[in-house]
Amino acid sequence: MDFLSLFVMDFVKQLQSPTLAFLIGGMVIAALGSELVIPDAICTIIVFMLLTKIGLTGGIAIRNSNLTEMVLPMICAVIVGVIVVFIARYTLAKLPKVKVVDAIATGGLFGAVSGSTMAAGLTVLEEQNIPYEAWAGALYPFMDIPALVTAIVVANIYLNKKKRKEAAKALEQEAVSNQLVAAGDYPSSRQEYLRQQAPADNRVKIWPIIEESLRGPALSAMLLGLALGIFTQPDSVYKSFYDPLFRGLLSILMLVMGMEAWSRIGELRKVAQWYVVYSVVAPFLHGLIAFGLGMIAHYTTGFSMGGVVILAVIAASSSDISGPPTLRAGIPSANPSAYIGASTAIGTPIAIGLCIPFFLGLAQSLGG
């Protein structure tokens, strides 16, 4: 009961916090058909600013902290990133009307991390004066990259297997009936025909995927901030520019994400309804797994409760900036309406609106 009341109180407080208020505001004006346009260039620069700030904070903190403390939370992050993909592979993919590749791509996107959700989580913790390790933001790539790599590798293994099975089947059929070729068996276009002729195996190389995610706009901004924080003295720009602007810019980004979420819901309606169920349940499930692993780190190495909440929040989040293009290129045959729709329209609002207060309440009731 204690936990429930804490959660409800937090949730009401969250509704009034700028982060969630702007998100809901964005959804409302998009639903009303508002003509408001925030230029793409501004979103790009906001993403850069937010992640550079998170990187700088982390870098400055790492400079005077014990790096060995980071190891266990990092391992937890990697484990969560990988597990999430397999959860999608063995739950979502088995549901009716859900294509396996689409499900794996969705898993990859939900395992990957959203910079904006993480920024929102960090802001909430600061507002509530809950201490956390400043380097917790640096856990981002350790969950993001394993999730994307696992998703792309698993999807390609599945596709190769399927292709080999089909090839074997085709050979069998040919042997049975040489003349009996039904008109429907012909490939419908020249491209498909060429594809069938192509050699069966296209092996996935892991390094290019890692390289691509590191080069993505979100991660490169954060890693740059991290490096600058560790090796240089950026404290003056940090205090006068990045830190004070952080919350204001976050509110604009939340508005944009709210508007985008609304405009994507229609797209999600065209794919199977199971995606809706998955994108509501998955953030909580993933967050709870991370929370559990984080608690182990809390009891063994003294990882702070604030840090555990951040680990849970980044697990609950689903990537919206750098994940989609990586997956689109890595698993081209997956339907982007399915995975981007599930993540942006439902996954992200759930992660920001419900998961952050949920895990905060959980941490407060457990840790006092």
Place this chain on the structure above:
Amino acid sequence: MAKPAKKLVIVTEKVLLKKIATIIEEAGASGYTVLETGGKGSRNVRSTGHPNVSDTTTNIKFEVLTPDRLMAQTIASQVAEKYFTDFAGMIYLCDAEVLYGQSFCGPEGCGI
């Protein structure tokens, strides 16, 4: 007399930008122009100015001038075979007459 040429137009997804640029360069075209575009096709309305935080829904349009039909077809078939089963895309060819363009016509000019 202006120099006759073919204008090849490829409309596709922005994620393919670098990959298609490589194909065009390898085919031997002297250059290309890329525009960011939007519109509606068989894969729903794309890039309609809805706010978005990633580039996955943006479309691009390549315009390539090639000296003959053969080069244009080489580029088109490579792009289509590699990408158009999984990505949105459209390719068409137009006749063109190049009036000015040093790299395309060479040092002797376009012959006007």
